[in-house]
Amino acid sequence: MALRKGHFEDEEIAAGLGAEIGRVAEARKALQELRLLSPTAPGRPVVPLDPEVAEAELVTPLEVAIARRRREIVRIHQELRSLAVNYRSRHSGPAGDVPITVLDDFEEVRREIDRARYGCTEERMSLQPGGGRPPELLEADREHTLELLRRGVRVRTLYQHTARTSLATRTYVQEISRQGAQVRTAEELSERLIIYDRKVAFIPKERTGSEPPGAAVITEPTVVGYLCRSFEAVWQIGRAFEVDHQAAEYQHLAEEVRLSIIRLMALGLKDEVIARRLGMATRTCRRHISAIMEEMGAVSRFQAGLMIGRQGHVFGAELAPEATADGS
Incomplete structure (x- = not known):
């Protein structure tokens, strides 16, 4: 009606459509927010506007913001990559040519795990013994696991049978399984183990106190291959962790x-x-x-x-x- 008449008047539109004046006023405000109607001004009629002009007015600021964000991303990549060479040359963590490195500091272990996860493109395999895991650890691992799955990385995790009695673990498994992760349980498992892309493995040190232990970071192909075969052997006899058929x-x-x-x-x-x-x-x-x-x-x-x-x-x-x- 506004296009036919050349203007938008609330009372007139309401009478023509048989609608409540309040609903018509809400529709007018929505059309004005989309730049399809001119703003309300004293002494000036509200008239229809060109949709192509409205599109440009709405989209252009977003495109400018996106372009600015992309330039910022490029700048961050350039700056941090230029610093990475210096960091790696002085970093006390595992060097690329060291097949096995033992790290005593748990925070340093976490940084190395994060680095391996960021670079992972194919698969993460992990053994998680000890029954159900604490909810805070599961919450932290949840985002990491979902991020890997979004990138198309295959995720396989082995728990012990007793983990099925943990509500937090069942909830976590249900969520990541729906996104494509594979989870099984076995009667007994060895120590905790994480392997990324069958190239780098993490084995925890023996815990001696209340603090989280350090870990050995292994990149030696023969040892990593052995650990992968050990994982596959347990995986084959494991039972699928199907939360929906838990009972x-x-x-x-x-x-x-x-x-x-x-x-x-x-x-x-x-x-x-x-x-x-x-x-x-x-x-x-x-x-x-x-x-x-x-x-x-x-x-x-x-x-x-x-x-x-x-x-x-x-x-x-x-x-x-x-x-x-x-x-x-």
């Missing part, structure tokens, strides 16, 4: 964990060692052991060990010929 899968995995505890009890391992190997809290492990002892009718840990040794086939445990001397 059906959990009972079967719980039985696997139970049989694992029986097997490790038969080896004579201490409660703390069993808990660490299966990625669960010692208190949780002891509850499982108490339930197993009650089921067997054993009144002591020693008696339970003897009964398992005699009836291992009943429980499905693969018993070793002798227990370790130190219980570790």
Whole structure:
């Protein structure tokens, strides 16, 4: 109607369309924001404007801003890359020609992991033993993982079966799986391991206190290849971490964990060692052991060990010929 009449008057438009005056006023304001109607001014009619002119008025500032941002990005790249040579020449971290470097400072390890992640183009493989991970660590890793997936990097992660009982871990796995990540669980895992593009691997040092440990950064092809093959071996026997089918899968995995505890009890391992190997809290492990002892009718840990040794086939445990001397 405004185009036919050559002007836009709220009352006239409302009467012609049979609409409320308030709705017409809102429509006029929206059209003015799009530069399709002239601004409201005393003594001057509101008239339709050329859409091509409106397009130019709206788009040009955005194009200018984008061009300015692109120039800023180029400047940042140029400045930081020019400084990178000096930094690498003095940096105490792993040099390109050093196949294995041990870093004691956790912050330095984090910087090297960030550098490997930024340069990753094909795949990240990681072993994450110890059951469910703390929510704050998962939140930090969430953005890193999603950023890799957006770049088309294949992400594969192995947890222990006990991680399935962690709500935070299940939520995290569900989110990254929907974006293309692959997650499996296994009964036991070795130490934590991260490998980028099958070229650089990170292995943590032994923790000696409450502070996060350092790590060894490995670029030697033979060693990295061995670690990749070790990961693939566990990956092949791992079970898909399917959050949507958690209830059906959990009972079967719980039985696997139970049989694992029986097997490790038969080896004579201490409660703390069993808990660490299966990625669960010692208190949780002891509850499982108490339930197993009650089921067997054993009144002591020693008696339970003897009964398992005699009836291992009943429980499905693969018993070793002798227990370790130190219980570790």
